Structures are given as structure tokens and as C-alpha cells.
Amino acid sequence: MSFDFDAGKYAPYVWGAYAVSALILGGLVADTLARARRWRRAARPDASTETAP
Amino acid sequence: MIPALANPDRFMAFSRWAAPLLGALAALLLAAGLVLDFTAPPDARQGYAVHIMFIHVPAAWMSLFVYACLGGASFFSLVFRHALARAAARAAAPLGAGVTAAALITGSLWGKPTWGAWWVWGDPRLTSVLVLFLLYTAYMALDAAIEDEARAAPATAILALVGLINLPIVHYSVVWWRSLHQGPSVLRAGGPSLPPVYLTPLLIMGLAYLTGFGALWLVRIRGEVWRRRAAVMAMRAAA
Numbered sequence: 291m292s293f294d295f296d297a298g299k300y301a302p303y304v305w306g307a308y309a310v311s312a313l314i315l316g317g318l319v320a321d322t323l324a325r326a327r328r329w330r331r332a333a334r335p336d337a338s339t340e341t342a343p
Numbered sequence: 344m345i346p347a348l349a350n351p352d353r354f355m356a357f358s359r360w361a362a363p364l365l366g367a368l369a370a371l372l373l374a375a376g377l378v379l380d381f382t383a384p385p386d387a388r389q390g391y392a393v394h395i396m397f398i399h400v401p402a403a404w405m406s407l408f409v410y411a412c413l414g415g416a417s418f419f420s421l422v423f424r425h426a427l428a429r430a431a432a433r434a435a436a437p438l439g440a441g442v443t444a445a446a447l448i449t450g451s452l453w454g455k456p457t458w459g460a461w462w463v464w465g466d467p468r469l470t471s472v473l474v475l476f477l478l479y480t481a482y483m484a485l486d487a488a489i490e491d492e493a494r495a496a497p498a499t500a501i502l503a504l505v506g507l508i509n510l511p512i513v514h515y516s517v518v519w520w521r522s523l524h525q526g527p528s529v530l531r532a533g534g535p536s537l538p539p540v541y542l543t544p545l546l547i548m549g550l551a552y553l554t555g556f557g558a559l560w561l562v563r564i565r566g567e568v569w570r571r572r573a574a575v576m577a578m579r580a581a582a
Contacts, residue, residue, distance in 0.1 A: 291382045300391040303456050307449040311398045314445045315555070318438060322559045322566070329569035333576065 351427055351568055358561040366558035372551035379544035386541075395453040397544055400529070401552040402446035406475055407510055409439035409556060410503075413482070414510075417503035420496055426571065427564070429496045432503060433486060434563030438556060440479035447472060458523055467516035468524035475513055478506040 297304045376397065386393035413435040419428035450469070451461045463469060482499055489495035517526045529535045535542050 293381050294384070294391075295381060297391045297394075300456055303392060303452045304394050307395045307398060307452040310448045310452070311402065311445050314441050314448075318441045318559060321437070322562050326562050326566035326569070329566045329573060332573035333569035335576075 349425060349427055354427060355565060355568060358565050362558050362561040362565070365554045365561065369551050369555035369558055372547055372554060376544050376548035376551050379547060383540050383544060389457055392453060392456045393541065395449055396541070397548045399446060399449040399453055400545060401549040402442045402449060403472070404530075404549055405552045405556055406439060406443035406446050406472065407513060408553070409435055409442060410475060410478070410506065410510060412560070413439060413479075413503050414507040417500035421500035421504070424496070427568070429500075430564050430567035430571070431560070432500065434560055434567055436479055436482045436486070438559055438563065440476065440483065442552070442556070443472065443476040443479060447476060454523075460523075463523050466523050467520040468513070468522045471509060471513040471516050474509055475506075478502075478509060482506075 380394060380397040383394075385391045413432050416428045416432035416435060419425050420432055447469075450472075454463075455461050482502055485502055486495055486499045489498060514527075514530075516522060517524050528537050529542070529545065537545065
């Protein structure tokens with residue numbers, strides 16, 4: 291088993307596709323975690339004394 | 344299992360351990376899938392561009408699966424007026440829009456070296472997937488536009504249910520009409536036509552996307568539950 295990263299003339303298409311996928315999926319993970327954290331903080335019983343999200 | 348999880352407290356207890364478990368499983372499957380992906384030989388006809396398949400096809404599968412989840416949750420939200428079903432529908436929409444955008448862009452990047460075109464207007468598969476993306480964005484726009492939750496829930500649910508008609512159109516578009524897009528090579532009668540060296544990493548990547556969606560969906564639904572609790576607290580504080 292050996293890795294092959296030599297995309298040759300297809301490099302812009304292949305690595306472009308992987309970069310876009312990583313950006314979108316990474317963005318979804320970051321957005322999901324940030325929203326959940328924000329609303330969990332807002333729903334804490336002592337949250338009424340804090341700044342609203 | 345689903346009726347038991349309809350109780351928000353039970354759902355929160357379940358998702359507390361299920362979400363990180365699914366996330367860890369997704370990370371492991373993604374790592375295994377990528378190893379098999381980049382050790383697979385170039386295709387005789389497509390060359391190295393075949394590697395785009397391992398991220399394009401799972402994103403395309405998920406674009407349909409997530410919409411089916413959105414439609415199912417919308418049905419329960421509309422018929423039973425269940426708050427958790429409404430939260431599940433709201434949580435699915437941005438995830439579906441994301442994977443559909445990934446499918447469209449990676450498909451375009453795959454189309455250029457293999458078909459010689461980034462995009463072909465009027466192609467039934469490409470157009471129906473674009474419609475799917477627009478349905479996700481329309482759902483989110485309608486949801487954001489209606490402030491009253493009592494009106495937003497049925498309106499968005501009806502939109503999501505009407506959009507379900509697009510799912511068989513996307514899947515069978517390459518069978519019903521002449522399309523530049525290739526026909527089904529995995530989910531087809533007679534079994535997959537791909538050789539194992541491509542089929543195995545593709546299925547593992549598909550499972551990685553599926554478990555990853557499961558983890559993110561659960562976390563987003565948890566966020567929705569907390570958002571509603573925060574809104575109730577704010578109303579009580581204002582009263």
C-alpha cells in the first residue's frame with residue numbers, strides 16, 4: 291500500500307474539490323459547535339443576568 | 344426508539360453521549376476512507392480525477408438523505424405539532440444546504456476535466472440538484488422571514504413537504520432523461536458496477552459523511568432545544 295498524491299494535470303480540479311469540501315464541512319462543524327455553545331450558555335438558569343446572545 | 348426520543352429530556356440525555364460517539368466514528372471512518380482513497384490507483388479513463396468521486400458522491404448521497412430527514416421531521420412537526428420535530432427540521436436545513444453546495448461545486452470541478460464543461464444548463468441531474476439547493480435555502484429564508492414561531496413552523500413544513508417531490512426526480516433524472524451525468528453505479532438494480540478498489544473507499548467515505556451528519560444534526564437539535572429554553576426564560580423574566 292503506497293500513497294499517490296501526484297495529481298498531474300488534474301491537480302487544480304482534485305485539490306480544489308478537496309479544499310472546497312474541507313472548507314464547507316469544517317465550516318459546518320465550527321458553526322454547529324459555536325451555535326450549540328452559545329444557546330447552552332443562554333439557557334443556563336443564571337443566564338438572565340448575562341448579556342443576551 | 345423515535346417515540347422515546349420525542350421527549351426533550353430523554354433526547355438531551357441520549358444525544359449527550361450519542362453525538363460525540365458519532366463524531367468520533369465519523370473521524371475514524373474519514374481517516375480510513377482517505378487512506379484507501381489516496382492508495383487507489385488512477386482510473387484508466389478518468390486518470391487521477393477519479394479521486395473527486397470519493398468526496399463528490401457521498402456529498403450527493405447526503406444531499407438527498409438530509410432532505411428526506413428534513414421532510415420526515417417536517418411531517419411530524421406539521422401533523423403532531425411536535426416541538427422537537429420542528430427543531431430537527433430547522434437543524435437539518437443548513438447541513439443539507441452545505442452538503443448540497445459541496446456536491447454541486449465538487450461536481451463542477453469533476454465535470455470540467457471529464458466532460459469539458461463546468462456546468463451544463465438544462466441537464467436534468469445538474470438542474471434538479473440545483474433545485475434541491477434552492478429548496479434548502481428557501482426553507483431557511485422562509486424560516487428567518489417569519490418571526491412568529493406558530494406561523495413559521497407550518498409554513499416551512501409545507502415547503503419542505505412539497506420539496507420532497509424533487510428527491511425521486513434527482514435520483515431518476517439520469518434514467519428518465521438523457522443526461523451528461525453518468526447513471527447510478529452503486530445504488531442500482533443488479534448491484535454496484537464499481538470495482539472493489541473504488542467501491543470500498545467510496546462506501547467508507549459515505550459512512551463517514553453519514554455518521555458526521557448524525558453527530559452534527561444531534562448537536563444542532565440540542566442547540567435548538569437550548570434556544571427554546573432561553574426564549575422561555577427571557578419571556579418569564581420580562582413578564
